[in-house]
Amino acid sequence: MFTHVLTxxxxxxxxxxxxxxxxxxxxxxSAKLSVLLVSPTYKQLTDEGFVAPLAxxxxxxxxxxxxxxxxxxxxxxxxxxxxxxxxxxxxxAFHDSPHEAIIDTANKSGCDVVVIGSxxxxxxxxxxxxxxxxxxxxxxxIPVLVYx
Amino acid sequence: xxxxxxxxxxxxxxxxSAARHGIELAKLCGAKLTSMMVSPTYRRHFEEGFVAPTVxxxxxxxxxxxxxxxxxxxxxxxxxxxxxxxQCNSVHVFGDAPYQAIIDTAQNKACDVVVMGSxxxxxxxxxxxxxxxxxxxxxxxIPVVVYx
Numbered sequence: 001m002f003t004h005v006l007t008x009x010x011x012x013x014x015x016x017x018x019x020x021x022x023x024x025x026x027x028x029x030s031a032k033l034s035v036l037l038v039s040p041t042y043k044q045l046t047d048e049g050f051v052a053p054l055a056x057x058x059x060x061x062x063x064x065x066x067x068x069x070x071x072x073x074x075x076x077x078x079x080x081x082x083x084x085x086x087x088x089x090x091x092x093a094f095h096d097s098p099h100e101a102i103i104d105t106a107n108k109s110g111c112d113v114v115v116i117g118s119x120x121x122x123x124x125x126x127x128x129x130x131x132x133x134x135x136x137x138x139x140x141x142i143p144v145l146v147y148x
Numbered sequence: 149x150x151x152x153x154x155x156x157x158x159x160x161x162x163x164x165s166a167a168r169h170g171i172e173l174a175k176l177c178g179a180k181l182t183s184m185m186v187s188p189t190y191r192r193h194f195e196e197g198f199v200a201p202t203v204x205x206x207x208x209x210x211x212x213x214x215x216x217x218x219x220x221x222x223x224x225x226x227x228x229x230x231x232x233x234x235q236c237n238s239v240h241v242f243g244d245a246p247y248q249a250i251i252d253t254a255q256n257k258a259c260d261v262v263v264m265g266s267x268x269x270x271x272x273x274x275x276x277x278x279x280x281x282x283x284x285x286x287x288x289x290i291p292v293v294v295y296x
Contacts, residue, residue: 145293
């Protein structure tokens with residue numbers, strides 16, 4: 001029924017729980033798993049004419065730092081997938097609108113279901129759904145499993 | 149992973165194809181299936197002073213007809229479930245808030261996942277989600293799989 005599960009995480013507790021459910025789902029369906037973390041792109045604050053010879057270095061350092069943190073989160077899911085005997089690929093993307101990166105990754109990797117938490121880190125519990133989750137729901141052509 | 153799948157349908161094509169996915173999911177999980185349909189309650193239109201001795205007869209006839217139509221849709225699902233070797237029950241309720249009936253049924257029957265289409269009959273395709281699907285997503289405590 002499903003051959004390739006995509007589970008986007010942001011490191012929040014609920015997203016990790018949803019990812020664990022995704023592992024279970026992938027196991028039941030003997031499907032592959034892709035776990036995705038989307039980080040915002042680097043924003044440099046400069047004035048016109050401001051000379052920052054170290055800007056490149058700062059950017060590199062920032063990127064490395066963010067990538068390392070993402071790797072840690074993704075590593076947790078990768079390890080749990082391995083334990084469950086599920087083939088897992090971790091993807092880290094830089095993008096300012098997470099839902100676009102999620103849809104793109106789903107298309108590119110040929111995923112046939114998205115498993116996602118109802119709210120991420122930015123979630124305000126009073127809203128029925130997190131902003132990225134509802135955007136994924138609205139743009140996805142493949143089924144979306146929402147955990148809360 | 150799931151023990152009891154709830155598939156709310158309204159007879160629309162998308163809801164029926166979501167139900168088929170629900171059957172497939174139940175089969176792979178070795179789960180039970182409950183299909184359900186919610187019909188609006190009877191509304192009587194009458195003027196003051198209007199005498200209608202057969203009013204209850206009309207109501208009964210209306211309810212019978214609606215129940216019959218709902219049962220035909222639900223039977224279709226149960227037949228397909230039976231063919232797939234999935235144990236299937238059907239529930240037909242009268243209610244004016246479908247999502248509430250769906251949530252209540254999920255609770256009463258101890259379902260652990262809801263599988264439904266993104267839009268039903270009332271769906272306006274330009275909206276990201278059908279109204280009832282959005283309400284189920286916002287009120288459900290159990291995971292919801294949304295098909296589109």
